[in-house]
Amino acid sequence: MEPLDARTIPDLVRAGAAHHREREAVVDGDVRLTYADLGAEVTRCAEALAARGIAKGDRVALWAPNGWRWIVAALGIVSAGGVLVPLNTRFKGPEAAYILARSGARLLLVDDGFLGNRYVAGLAEAAAETPTPALTDIVPFAEWDRFMAVGKDVDAVVYPDDLSDLFFTSGTTGRPKGAMLTHRQSTELYVAWSELARLREGDRYLLVNPCFNTFGYKAGVIACLLRGATIVPQAVFDVPTTLELVRRERITVLPGPPTLYTSMLDHPERNDHDLSSLRVAVTGATTVPVVMIERLRAELALETVLTAYGLTESCGTATMCRPDDDPLTVATTCGAAVPGVEVRVDGTSGEVLVRGYNVMRGYFDDPAATADAIDAEGWLHTGDVGVLDERGYLRITDRLKDMFIVGGFNAYPAEIEQVIARHPAVAEVAVVGVPDERLGEVARAFVVPRAGSAFDPADLAAYCKDRLANYKLPRSFVPVEALPRNASGKVLKTTLRSR
Structure with a gap:
């Protein structure tokens, strides 16, 4: 076999x-x-x-x-x-x-x-x-x-x-x-994933994504075994160690969150290491700056830079960009459904639904939660809000639970974050709705400044004013050293709201 x-x-x-x-x-x-x-x-x-x-x-x-x-x-x-x-x-x-x-x-x-x-x-x-x-x-x-x-x-x-x-x-x-996920789902789905990612025999894959999540285990360990690639695990992400591993082990494939790449690109020791072996980057988030995709291709000369979308309940993957997609498509969409999987959006802009062989069997010992998540027609209700373009490419605009209402208008934090993240002085951003006497709620942006850049709220406000409808504009910008995250690395919006 x-x-x-x-x-x-x-x-x-x-x-x-x-x-x-x-x-x-x-x-x-x-x-x-x-x-x-x-x-x-x-x-x-x-x-x-x-x-x-x-x-x-x-x-x-x-x-x-x-x-x-x-x-x-x-x-x-x-x-x-x-x-x-x-x-x-x-x-x-x-x-x-x-x-x-x-x-x-x-x-x-x-x-x-x-x-x-x-x-x-x-x-x-x-x-x-x-x-x-x-x-x-x-x-x-x-x-x-x-x-x-x-x-x-x-x-x-x-x-x-x-x-x-x-x-x-x-x-x-x-x-x-x-x-609950099966052997067939893990192997079959990551044949498709590894083909779209152009993972091939002899590749050397730096496994920074934690194996305790599906991105690390399935798009890492399982995908490498399917293609005959070498796995180089890294226990704790540390930029100097990552740079040294890329150089020493001639790493060709390096998936990870956007923060991994921005940290590498901006690190003062980057040019001290030979990173010419790198060929493939795969990332995913609601907010991926176009400039980051462009820099990965221009400064690191990567052949393949992709974004993807998935969740635990979809065995980690539902959509992926294709290798020849342009930087704008890669940064602003999550790609189209992988072969054998269907993705649709409830309405013009609504909840993202996924159906196919990759959808979990259900939640272990929890039939009520399973029934809430997977409907009678087999569609997995993701809780994410998105839109599909004419090509069938998905753009995630937010989580349903994170939406807030400004003077009667629905505002989606991810849409605002995507705009702010393109500002050259911003490394990371998270937006939440906060109470406002007149409008009910307004946006507040928590910003991690890019290394070496000055934090200027007035400049950020002007930048947003040129790019966002008035009701979406953050009324305040708060500088932070890092965004609070849960044990899986997701930004804790509840913590930010409490501030």
């Missing part, structure tokens, strides 16, 4: 070991695993889990940063027939305990002590308020070798439509919910 034909993740690992035996699969510091090595380590991990009593359908949680052990553990879990439950490394004890309890995870693999975090102690402290009765086994990475030394044959047979993972939503609109 060719890797691209595999429709279960265990088959994908085996196919990679057979077809790319001596090619590097994972490079993490001094650890360099060929595809044959990776296949052997994944088999050992699956057998070690079987020896611990993990059977088909059991949920196994993984709480660790990007690294070779994360990759081996995740692939080992699903190869044992288990269901992977990733945990965000920024979580505190109560947050992790909630997901462990909701998922019914039986075993936890954890890099206890990462960045000084006492993960296991935090769970113990949270136990009184959030007990995790199903969790009977915790394996710290410090005991990795001992864990891997004891194994038994894996009896589980894994099929394409079996559950492979439960990725929990970020919880910006309430308690996190576990999206």
Whole structure:
């Protein structure tokens, strides 16, 4: 079987070991695993889990940063027939305990002590308020070798439509919910993703996006295995380290959020590193400055710069730009639906709906929330607001919950953010609605100034006045060193409103 034909993740690992035996699969510091090595380590991990009593359908949680052990553990879990439950490394004890309890995870693999975090102690402290009765086994990475030394044959047979993972939503609109995703969805969707991204055999992919979200795991680990690329995981984003890894490992593919690229482009040490190997960048956000896309192509000479759109419930991807799209299209749209997926907008400008093989099976153990999210015709209601142009390209204008009303007019923060983000002095921006006696609500913009630029509210106001209707204009601009984000990296608008 060719890797691209595999429709279960265990088959994908085996196919990679057979077809790319001596090619590097994972490079993490001094650890360099060929595809044959990776296949052997994944088999050992699956057998070690079987020896611990993990059977088909059991949920196994993984709480660790990007690294070779994360990759081996995740692939080992699903190869044992288990269901992977990733945990965000920024979580505190109560947050992790909630997901462990909701998922019914039986075993936890954890890099206890990462960045000084006492993960296991935090769970113990949270136990009184959030007990995790199903969790009977915790394996710290410090005991990795001992864990891997004891194994038994894996009896589980894994099929394409079996559950492979439960990725929990970020919880910006309430308690996190576990999206049920299958082996077939993960493999089939990222064949399409990797083709549109022009990922190819022999590429070297710097995995900065956290593996605990779908962008990191599926568009990273799974996509690389499908194409025979080398994964270079980075545990913590740090610009000098990223620049050095690109130079040393001759990185060709570097997906990430817009802030990753702006940080690299503006870093004073950028020109001290040879970044000429870079070829592909894939990003996604409601606000992507056109100037950033232009700079990536002009200053780093990237061949392919794409934006994409998706959410956990759509297995991470629903739309993508195409490789020959111009910078304006890449910056102002999320591209068109990937093959086999339908996207429509409710009305001229309304909620974005997605239907296709990539839509989750539902929320784990939550039929009411599932019914709210997926209608009788199979359309996933995303909660995002957008418009489709004549080409079928999607532009996200906002989240339904973030809209505010100014004197009777609907104002969408993302639309305002997109304008402000194009100002040369702005690195990042977030807009919220705040109370106003006369108009009900008005816009307030929180701005992270670009390095080396002066913050000038009057200049920003004038810039917006030339580009936005009066009711959309921010009445105030607030400088901040950084935008507050939740554990998944999403901007916390509720925190900004409270200021």
